Amino acid sequence: MSAGRLAGRYSLVRPLGAGGMGKVWLARDEMLDREVAVKELTLPEGMSDKERHDLVTRAVREAQAMARLRHPGIVALHDVVVEQERPWLVMELLRGRTLAETVREFGPMPPAHAARVGADVLEALMAAHAQGMQHRDVKPGNVFLTESGRVVLTDFGIARQEGQATLTEQGLMIGSPGFIAPERLEGQPGGPAADLWSLGATLHVALTGAPAYEGSAAQRIRATLTQPVPAMRGPLGPLVAAVMAYQPAARPDPRWVVHALRQVAAGGALPQIPAGAEVTAPRAAGRRGRARLWIAAAAAVVVLAAAGATGFVLMNRDGGAAGAFTVPMDVCTLMGGQEVGRLLLTQSPPKGVPDSDEIGPKCGWPLAGTGVGLQVQKDSDTVDPWSMTEDSARRLFQNQHRYWTKYDSVDWSWPEIGVKQPMRAVRTPVRQVTGIGEEAFGFELKGPTGRMISALVYYRLANLVVSVEYTTLSDKPTDENIKQAALKAAQASERALRDAG
Structure with a gap:
C-alpha cells in the first residue's frame, strides 16, 4: 500500500x-x-x-x-x-519470526538452543538496565529470531526509565499476564529483577512449549501470586526456577545467569546455583491489596476457562453471547471441506494450508484463480489471539475498521492462486455487516480493470477478531456473488467457533 x-x-x-x-x-x-x-x-x-x-x-x-x-x-x-x-x-526492519511463533510451529527448543536465546536476551536487558531502562514486557512474542541468527528484544513501547512514568502508564496493569513478575502485580514499580523473572517465564515457554501459568488472564495472575513455579525437567529446570523466585532478592545475579546459560549453550552442565532464600514459594500473607484488585479487574473482562477442557474453550454468558476463547486451536478447522468445495465450485476442495505472520495464525484454501482465506488476529502487544481480552479485541477491531476506512487502495497479491506480482486494487466503501459476530464490517477490492476480484469480512466474536477473504479471478461470478461468498465463508467460520463450544 x-x-x-x-x-x-x-x-x-x-x-x-x-x-x-x-x-x-x-x-x-x-x-x-x-x-x-x-x-x-x-x-x-x-x-x-x-x-x-x-x-x-x-x-x-x-x-x-x-x-x-x-x-x-x-x-x-x-x-x-x-x-x-x-x-x-x-x-x-527485522526478518524472521518471534520466539512464540517458532515454538508454536516447531515445538519446544533443545536446551542448548534455548540457553543461547536466553543469554542473548539477558545481555540485551542488562544493557538496557545499565541505561536505567526496564523493558517490562519480556515475553516470547517480543523476542525475535532473525534469519541471520540474531536474537533481538523488541517492543520497548511500555519500557520505563527510572524516575519517569511512561506513555502507557495510566494506572493500568502493564505487561502480559503470566509474564509479569509478582512484585509488579503487587503494585511495586519493579526493577531489573522483574525483567529477569519475565525472562524465566519466557524460557519456560521455549523449553516446554507452554507457559508456566496457563488459563485466562485472571487465572495466570492468581497463579503467579499464589502458586509455586511448576517444576521443570531438564538441565535448565533449576535455573528457570531460580530466576522465577517469588522474592526479587532471591533471584541470582544476572551476570551469573548469563554465564550459566552460555555454559549450557556450549554443551556443558549447569553450574551450581548460588545459595539464597526460598526461591519458588510465594508469600503466605501480607500481599498488597492492589494485587487482589488486578485479579478482580482481569476476571471482570475475561471469562474463566473451564477446567480440564481440551481444544479451545468457548463459554456462554446467560446462554447468549460467546465467552472467551483461551486455548490455541488450528484455524484450518474453521472451514470444512464441503463448505470450501461449495464456495470454490469444486468437488475436490483443497486442503487448508496453515500459515502465520505478525498479525496472527491463518489458513488458506487456494485453487488456480480462486481461493478462500481466514485469519484469527492479534494485536502487537499480545502473544497470540487466544490471549486477547474482549476489550483488546474490541480495540483491535476498531483499529482495523479505521485503517480500512482511511486507505482506499492496496498492492494486492496471492501467489498460490496465480497472482504473483502485486496488482493495484481499489477498495469499495467500508460498510457495516449484520448477523455475524458481535460486530462486523466488510468491503471489496476491484482490480485494474474495475472488476471486483475479492471480498473481505472482518468480525469480532468475544475476544477474537477474524478476517475472511473470498477471491476469484473469473469473469463469471457477479459482484453480488463474490460478496455473498465472503459472507458465507465468514458465517461458516463463526458457526464452527460457536458449535465447538
Missing part, C-alpha cells in the same frame, strides 16, 4: 501488524535507500489538546531514551517523526 510519506523521506508501503497502541508499517527510507519498520503510535480519542501534547512529548522523550540503547540484541531506533499530531518511530 502506498499510504503517504513521513518527514519527506519515509514512504509507507504496507502494514505489518496492529495493536492497541498503534500499527507497524513496512516503509522505505528513500534518503538512504533501505527498508525500515515504522511504528505509528495512536493516541486515545477524546483527549484535550494539552493531554495530546503532553503524551506526544512524553513519547518523544521515551524514544530518545530508547535511542541510547545501542546493542545487537535490541532493535535499533533510527528516527522519531511527529506528524499528524502523533509520533512515528522509525526502526530497523
